[in-house]
Amino acid sequence: MKMDAVGDFTEEASGKTFWIVDVANIGSKSVIVSSIEFAKSDTKKMSLLTRDYSGSVNRYTLIPGDSHSYTISDELLNPKRVSEIHIYDATGKTHKKKIRYKE
Numbered sequence: 001m002k003m004d005a006v007g008d009f010t011e012e013a014s015g016k017t018f019w020i021v022d023v024a025n026i027g028s029k030s031v032i033v034s035s036i037e038f039a040k041s042d043t044k045k046m047s048l049l050t051r052d053y054s055g056s057v058n059r060y061t062l063i064p065g066d067s068h069s070y071t072i073s074d075e076l077l078n079p080k081r082v083s084e085i086h087i088y089d090a091t092g093k094t095h096k097k098k099i100r101y102k103e
Helices: none
Strands: 002-010 017-024 031-040 046-048 060-062 067-073 082-089 094-098
Touching: 017 031, 060 067
Parallel strands: none
Antiparallel strands: 002 017, 017 067, 031 046, 031 060, 031 082, 082 094
16 A cells, blocks of 8 residues: 655635545555544644544545545644654554655
């Protein structure tokens, strides 16, 4: 599994800025993404991206060559404070990527 670039965009109607995490399956087998977390540089706490308000996990199956984009508002999580992104799959593997925010 591979994490692609983390980018951002501004929604014109609301003026809110969102950022995007693209996850791609570059392997030969299907992968079930169970959660994505952000490690903050100033604390050891993580922010979970793939849980909804009811607390259930939104899992995504990525077939080989497929990708999925996750978006989050920078009002909920400041991208300047994130040091790593962790992706967990259904088999228990953790895929990590260090990131740096560039203005």
